[in-house]
Amino acid sequence: MRVLLADDHDMVRETIAAYLTADGGIDVKAVCDAHAAFDAMQTDGSFDLVLLDYQMPGMNSIEVLKRALVANGGKGVAILSGSGSPRLAKEVLDAGAAGFVPKTISGLTLSNAVKFMCAGEVFIPHDLLIESTVAPTHPLLDGLSPRQIQVLEGVCNAKTNKEIARELELEEVTIKFHVRTLCRKLEVQNRTQAALAAKSAGLF
Template identity: 55%
Template sequence: MRLLIADDHDLVRETLAAFLSREADIEVTVAADLEEACAIIDKDRPFDLVLLDYSMPGMDGLKGLERVINTGATRPVAIMSGTAPKAVAQEALDAGAIGFLPKTMAAASMVNAVRFMAAGETFVPVKFMTEEAEEETNPLAKGLSPRELEVLGGLCRGLANKEIARELDLQEVTIKLHVKTLCRKLEAKNRTHAAMIAKEAGLF
């Protein structure tokens, strides 16, 4: 797997690169800003996954993400950030990012996320996407437990029970029970309907 990490913080960039390089099948290239990343992509394409820091020089919000995607030289592309809120994560996904990685993620989780996205699967930590919703006390969220919100977040991202179970470190049968409870509480006909209700309520 060929991975490009672009981040203007030397310590973050080199720490991530060093950790991911320990994996026998991951080859890591680094860049300090968007311009350098684009130059590397143009010269040394293709990469299996590109990780872009949201706030590094040249990014200009999500325009940098769109620029890399529009080169057509590499896919998929993901955004990393230590400060960006859930709304930015959603905007990144809407703009074509394969995922969003908070820099607070545990190292082992980062490796799993990188492999997941390199395989073409969208990844955003369920906990990250649900924490703000809980704080905002959305009316729909008041009747749901934190765990149910995490599962509902997975449904809204189109994840299968097995994928949600893997992210939350739970048994698949437990996720099935949560989905059943969510459908009852939300008066949803099925998991797709439950996700639709949550999105229409602005919960995700």
């Protein structure tokens, strides 16, 4: 099995590549960004699976996913993410991903998931599958992007901008921008009121 892994975090990329290689039967080519991933697909041909980090800087992740599906000749392209959001999982699967792989899963589960997806199956962790199936939609979420919903969830859990930024692997200034946008869309004055509005609606 030939797997292409693209992740801008050196430690994450090297750890995943080492584990998959050590598991046997998986030949991993690891690159640091989407540009290098597209170069690899053009040079080396299609891979049995392409694993793309969802949060690589300067990239529209869904657009990169769609381009990768074409560049990989119709073979599987899956998304790696530091967030285990059911809504995000649904978004990438709806866009054609072969799977949604949270970085919090164990190495053994990751290896099995990769083999599963290389065989042409679609992977999503069982707990996320249940949540995405039963989680109700709510009018309050209309007009919010998956990222804004992730930030709102962090706000509701009383996390600081710095904590949310670290969890989502974003800059703190980006989180501040999302919080301001959330307040405007929810028609509230500050993050406390945003959290109250979401909790009053029974979200999170």
